[in-house]
Amino acid sequence: MKYISFFIIFLIPLLVNGKEERKIEMPPLHHVVKVKPPENMKVPKEFPLNNEGQIDCKTCHGIKDIEKTPINKVNKKADDFHRGGPYEQLTDFCANCHNKKDYKRPNIHKLLDEKGEFDKKDCEYCHKEAPDLKKEINREDLKFRLPPQKICFGCHLKTPHLNALNHQVKPDKKMRKRMHESEKKLGIILPLDNEGKIMCATCHAPHQPGVIDKKNPAGKQVADTDLDEGVSYVKHPWNRVFQSDKKARLAKLSQESGNVYSLGYERIKTEVLLRLPAKDGALCQACHTFEK
Amino acid sequence: MSVLLKWFLWLLIFIAPPSFANDKTDFSLTVETEKTTSKKKKETWWEKRNKRTDLYYPHNTHMAVMEKEGDSCFLCHPFNANKITDLELLKKLNIIANEPLEAICHECHVIKLTAPWRCELCHSSPDTIWPNDHNFDYLTHHGEDARQDEGKCRQCHIDLSFCSDCHFRRDPVQRRVHMLGYRTTHGIEARINTVSCSRCHNAHYCSDCHREHR
Numbered sequence: 001m002k003y004i005s006f007f008i009i010f011l012i013p014l015l016v017n018g019k020e021e022r023k024i025e026m027p028p029l030h031h032v033v034k035v036k037p038p039e040n041m042k043v044p045k046e047f048p049l050n051n052e053g054q055i056d057c058k059t060c061h062g063i064k065d066i067e068k069t070p071i072n073k074v075n076k077k078a079d080d081f082h083r084g085g086p087y088e089q090l091t092d093f094c095a096n097c098h099n100k101k102d103y104k105r106p107n108i109h110k111l112l113d114e115k116g117e118f119d120k121k122d123c124e125y126c127h128k129e130a131p132d133l134k135k136e137i138n139r140e141d142l143k144f145r146l147p148p149q150k151i152c153f154g155c156h157l158k159t160p161h162l163n164a165l166n167h168q169v170k171p172d173k174k175m176r177k178r179m180h181e182s183e184k185k186l187g188i189i190l191p192l193d194n195e196g197k198i199m200c201a202t203c204h205a206p207h208q209p210g211v212i213d214k215k216n217p218a219g220k221q222v223a224d225t226d227l228d229e230g231v232s233y234v235k236h237p238w239n240r241v242f243q244s245d246k247k248a249r250l251a252k253l254s255q256e257s258g259n260v261y262s263l264g265y266e267r268i269k270t271e272v273l274l275r276l277p278a279k280d281g282a283l284c285q286a287c288h289t290f291e292k
Numbered sequence: 293m294s295v296l297l298k299w300f301l302w303l304l305i306f307i308a309p310p311s312f313a314n315d316k317t318d319f320s321l322t323v324e325t326e327k328t329t330s331k332k333k334k335e336t337w338w339e340k341r342n343k344r345t346d347l348y349y350p351h352n353t354h355m356a357v358m359e360k361e362g363d364s365c366f367l368c369h370p371f372n373a374n375k376i377t378d379l380e381l382l383k384k385l386n387i388i389a390n391e392p393l394e395a396i397c398h399e400c401h402v403i404k405l406t407a408p409w410r411c412e413l414c415h416s417s418p419d420t421i422w423p424n425d426h427n428f429d430y431l432t433h434h435g436e437d438a439r440q441d442e443g444k445c446r447q448c449h450i451d452l453s454f455c456s457d458c459h460f461r462r463d464p465v466q467r468r469v470h471m472l473g474y475r476t477t478h479g480i481e482a483r484i485n486t487v488s489c490s491r492c493h494n495a496h497y498c499s500d501c502h503r504e505h506r
Contacts, residue, residue: 089375157374157375157377158377159374159376159377159379159382160373160374161371161372161373161374162370162371162372162374162385162386162389163369163370163371163386163389163390164371164374165379165382165383165386166383166386238363238367241395241396241399242367242370242396244395245392245393245394245395245396246388246389249388249393250388253381253384253385253388257381261385263370263372263385263388263389264372265366265367265370267363267366268364268366278364278366278371279364279366280359280362280364281355281358281359281364281365284364284365285355290350290351290352290355292350292351292352292353
């Protein structure tokens, strides 16, 4: 009995591990391999399939003998790590075989149809159930699927624009007072998260204009919203000045990190889903005030 | 044995308090210092921005001008789209993006001169921008630098009156360079080294008087 239990406890896991080690290690979320691409998919000639017509390491990676190289020793920064690279975005690489349009996410902010009505099912993208807009709604009634400060991160980055990160903090007493004053004066809301921190929805109105009544402070937002156009910019001569100001510091940062960074200035032409216009500084001044 | 132990414990209690008390004071001190250091650590550039004394930047004055020009806060504090996910790197990039330096300020205050151009308006302490070569004897030698690169002088001395106040001075009452009565003896030095006169005086300066006496 002792020998049997010894065998079960020590030897079986060893055998199992030994079997697992022989498998090809794959990083998480790696594309499936050893499969034939569907017939309607056109794999470019530069992306060679294996002898059985399957997707293999060499199909996507241009690095020599990659299948024999341990994962931690593969140079992931090499230009040909992803064939035809380097790519600005990984999805650009995927688009060599996949049709980008098929994978495009719906713009969930675009809630209204041609008649100006919305499907309550779309509300359930963010809310557990669609709030009844005819009733007075409290924050608790909104029933978000995630805490409000995290709900945008399913589709957007935590830092989708510069200065996003340093805004996600708890405003001090003086600023909170200023925010309340602006809310009253301008008839808007500047909601904070459950911990009293600034979140995306503090500045951004997530609903398409018309979903919430304009008279409701939660529904008030910038007028020139066009969700199809989104935020648009126009070139501006200040870009030359701005770039020369940042040039030396960006060169230093690029040297330190090994990647090239650039910053520029373009003037905002149209803006969307903002509680107040940012292009004239009104949104900034709802919270920020200066003594001099 | 137990009696000995008791005595030892009593001794410990009587001897120990002063040292414990000291420890306590020391501890409270450390706590305080830690508090202050943690406060210092927590203070970000944003919180420190109003404490800067080397530079004066009146936001409200600039805002009024920007409104007029149709510009916004984004001129200096951009909210450009970002794809970087490395937060440490992004913090560094944010600081670069947010902090305007010489090129941005000088565009209006020095190059285009659409804004006031007196250095001391923004640089409250001249020490921070004082050039190293501007020592006590620089007045004598400034002409050499000016002839080589006048533009360099103009970076700070924007108003031409800074030069002309001396170079075209005709006020005989206030004498800046020459000692009193120099007018009587100036001819000797002028004959020895005419070039030294011409560092400051042009030909008209001489001929204006000498022509009259001919």
